[in-house]
Ligand SMILES: CC(=O)N[C@H](C=O)[C@@H](O)[C@H](O)[C@H](O)CO
């Protein structure tokens with residue numbers, strides 16, 4: 503019982519980054535770059551890495567690749583940053599295997615999205631599914647990963663939390679990447695002592711803060727902006743906080759061009775950090791040369807990463 507309380511009291515503090523999975527030109531994962539990527543996150547005000555998430559193309563990796571990648575991150579992190587393992591998959595069994603593995607390698611927390619081919623059609627089914635995943639890692643804090651605009655699962659996230667409260671003992675909250683702020687707020691109101699809501703929508707961070715949602719989950723190149731925003735906000739300097747939110751908005755808008763937001767974010771990070779993330783994996787497609795040139799110009803023009 504005491505042990506369970508300890509798990510439930512777990513709280514993520516600070517910013518979370520969802521790292522990309524770097525690929526070599528031949529499409530294999532470039533595991534060797536993970537230590538440098540980890541140091542980059544640490545140097546840019548991130549406290550956690552959310553491994554094998556959306557930007558990490560986790561759903562496009564094999565189970566073996568996801569395990570190996572997670573192991574490399576845990577080793578590189580070495581207590582310097584925390585590790586959250588995303589274990590969502592398109593079938594329950596894979597998710598369970600990944601959850602068990604994540605607990606075995608000693609991550610700080612796990613998170614999972616729901617399958618999106620056969621989707622859970624109501625909140626009850628979603629709870630049952632997530633209970634079966636979380637149950638494989640009974641000693642590890644668990645978060646639901648809610649990202650409806652990608653999965654197409656438009657269930658009521660706050661209702662999920664309410665129903666899951668007594669059914670998933672390790673449930674600590676959710677990563678709310680869906681864009682409906684009212685839903686994030688409703689989640690926040692379910693049980694403030696028990697559930698933590700993380701904000702996965704960059705452009706809403708200042709608004710999320712005002713609702714008491716203070717952990718951003720973001721792209722690796724957003725660390726300094728969010729750190730500055732939060733610092734200003736905590737001091738009550740709303741004018742500066744607003745300025746940094748506007749920066750975040752401008753950065754986010756760069757992704758809104760031909761090529762698609764996810765491949766563009768990955769290429770942006772290579773350009774900004776100098777760490778070569780390589781190509782994206784199919785079905786995503788890399789942006790063309792012309793787009794990359796124009797992206798480079800726009801990044802320079804913002805002048806934020808000199
Ligand atoms: C899954 C994903 O890409 N999330 C990103 C967080 O880092 C965000 O930048 C969102 O893409 C963005 O905030 C959507 O509005």
Ligand SMILES: CC(=O)C(=O)O
Pocket residue numbers: 519520552554555556557558679702719720721
């Ligand atoms: C950022 C994020 O939410 C993800 O890539 O998983």
